[in-house]
Amino acid sequence: MNTRQIILDTETTGLYPNSGDRMVEFAGLEMVNRQLTRNTLHLYIHPDRDIPDEAAAVHGITLADLEEKNAPKFEQVGRQIADFLRGAELIIHNAKFDVGFLDMEFGRMGLPTVEELGCKVTDTLGMAREMFPGQKASLDALCTRFDVDRSKRVFHGALIDCELLGEVYLAMTRGQFDLMADHGGEAGGSYAAAKIQRPAHLKVLGANETELAAHEAYLDTLDKITEGKCVWRTEADA
Template identity: 50%
Template sequence: MSRQIILDTETTGLSAVDGDRLIELGCVEMVNRKLTGNNLHLYFNAGRDSHPDALRVHGITTEFLADKPRFETKIDEIWEYLQGAELIIHNAPFDLGFLNNELKLAKRPPLTQCISGVIDTLVMAKEMYPGKRNSLDSLCDRLGVDNSGRTLHGALLDAELLADVYINLTRGQDALIVAEEPSEAEAAGAITIPSVDLSTFKLQVVRANEQELQAHADVLTQLDKSSGGKTVWRQLEA
């Protein structure tokens, strides 16, 4: 079973090193590339105000968080939920940095001791679309993912959007998954695929005519000339 967790966070600012804290965690579970609905969504009282720039992004006020639990009281629940999963995160160093900082403050081990690995969709997108904008909104537009409800950043909403983005980014893997997982009918033996002995087939060989051979020779001559006689064509012929 392939279990992946698409994860996103919201924070009081941009730097855990400078004292910014985690205030929201959103997780979406996907098993064998299918969303299960077994999601995790938590808010945390960070004990400090959000930076004005961060507040404009997520809109999560200190007043709203006043009655929310501290992160350390939810570590066991988070740890159990993430146990053994592969995480899918957009710009993973940012979210992992804040999560590991919260764990460190609570004197708990880093997240690497809980999960099986991490996929960074920002790195993936940069490789697939070099030179283009690869923010979550840009990828939604490019891949046809509806993000019209995203007026403010929210960890759970962004994780749900990222799940759709990731599925679209890796769409070519579907065929492999279908091949690996037979249908119920196939598993029950109702459908059989006959084997084919390819040795019984005779393949027709179509040889080049004189005109085609001459055209091929002319191309090789041009290549040999343009390279200053450094090609190996003539050596192979000899």
């Protein structure tokens, strides 16, 4: 898997991109082969309008803050954002909201939409509702479900939300990439490699108690994701 993915989030002045609300923060974290890279784009953006108190209470960003930071307007950074996103798979929680604002802001500049940039959009909100029907699917709820530490999240900032969403997304999709021998691919290859006879000169180091406990905790997480169908434990019990 060589897909370039971007964990993405935005903060805005309100909920309605087609009724005058604007973007005030953008964050994107690049991930390749399920590993975060150093290619990150984080911008505070002057909305060229007021920021209602109810919006500031959510993300903690005020117009005074943006003016003190000398934050650019979207017209100054829109092309940079578009180039950063081009051709990537975008991992977004409640993607309709963020894509709506991006398309609105791009449209004001005559830039291509997210779709026209060749981006695939993966909505983790939809994924969560499908995986856990009838249960809470907010980012906070998913952090709790997957034991992701959100203690540093005081406000709904785009950057911290991206960091949390990255961990949640990896946990949600882990079952697709672990030891699934019957599906082949990377995981199947790893499983098959374990059966190759070990050369006599290689020394075997057994896991200590701490490592074994960590391994069991990891398998517990896989059991949650696969509803008790963790392949490692299935094979061990066979």
